[in-house]
Amino acid sequence: MNAAPRMAGDFLSLLTAQKLAPLAAPSTNAPTETQATTVFAFHYADGVLMAGDRRATAGNLIVTDRVDKVLEIDATSLLAIAGVPATAFEMARVLQTSFEYYRRSQLQPLSLPAKVRAIARLLRENLPMTMQGVGVVVPLFAALDQSVTPAKPQIYFYDPLGAQFQAVGHVASGSGSGTIRSIMSFQEQYGTPPPSRMSLPEAVRFALRLLMVASEFDSATGGVNPANRSFATIKLLGPTGVSTVGDEQQAEWLAL
């Protein structure tokens, strides 16, 4: 009997055909897992800003302050990871390869709805690890909607089971997200300017200050410290695609 035909351009089907299963479930006797914390995204005047602190913790231990939690999936997609990095980075790698595989093999980019569902699918496949409490991932996703002209950046967030939601103005995930969401909500309602009307320097400065405040209330959030050249990971998504705000630029705009 013939096996089911492989879906055209689907990298996960290719992996399955070659018996290479990503995200295989681990033993339930897993050690204390490394975790990653505060990430957020919001619309500013020219697109979407996505940022994250750079700390990873395991229990009460700080593992490192040099993690990049905002990842470029392809030229028009960003993923911010909160949760267990071991699972989250593997998910990001699967997504990076899947999106590029589809684009190259099918000679057209994957649509935004398909990208959004691809993440939901990975989260659902990760459900056994989530239920065991050893592999929870709660990502944020930003990508260009290229079905409209000019292309429009959109933000999505998920629950650990894979439900997908579109964010209107802003969204945050991780242990410091409560603080971030409160400040962003306040700024959107009463701030001048609200985040959605901020220029790029204003938006970057706002993002850095958000992380500085969040780190005051959450030990798992790394924060920002210009004195020791410790900054955030900040990436932008505009109509032409993804770009990065480096440490030098962050330092300059934070000092304005």
Add this chain to the structure above:
Amino acid sequence: MTEEPYRWLEAVANRREYVRDQLRGGSPAFAASLPEGILLLGVGGGQTKVFELFDRQALAGLGHPADIERIRQAAIDAAHTEAFTRAPEDVSLRRLVSFGLSPQLKTNFEQIFTAPFLIELLLAELGTAPANDSLIRLHFDGGFRQQHGGVMVVASQSETEAAAQAWLSRETAGLTQRAAVAELFLQAWWLLVENKPFGEALPPEAERRAGWRAAVLEKDRVVEIGWLARAGTRTARYEAVDRAGLGL
């Protein structure tokens, strides 16, 4: 029984002749290693000629669209599986061709009761400098030739292909601008499809320039240009460039 090997040899020879006959008239494609990247160019009449394979690898060629598509898909599958199971840096054109595509093509060519691949291909891989770039010429029977840097041509006839490659190597020596190299590629393309000589009777430059433009515009052909950029922050370095983008 004793004559079976001779029948097989004759069948392979016939098969080679058949493939070459089928490929006759195919539209040539070109690649050049430049300081800022690798330029690939083909002229299509409705079918795609130049493709991205992986972050730093690309393909151009001529032949039956279905056969090009099968090879392209096999290369993309192998490259992405290698990148996922090891790392993107481990995807190498040399391994892809010598351990993957070449043996498959040779096996297929020598299985005389199956349809042969009707293809002639050129594959390119971007290195850290032009001297590290790889250009591979892959034939329908699995034979291949690799060179580092320089210019490479894929055409249906080996003699004219060699003449075009020699002429382009001389003409592009010292050129760094991709627009100037693309202009020469298009002149060489016109000389090849019109069966013009590359030697002493080479048509003058004005005629070559007017020739390719007329051949492209009057027959509604599409110039496809691929560019593998050496500098860049993204891992995927391939971009499609249109003719207007190079001022052609």
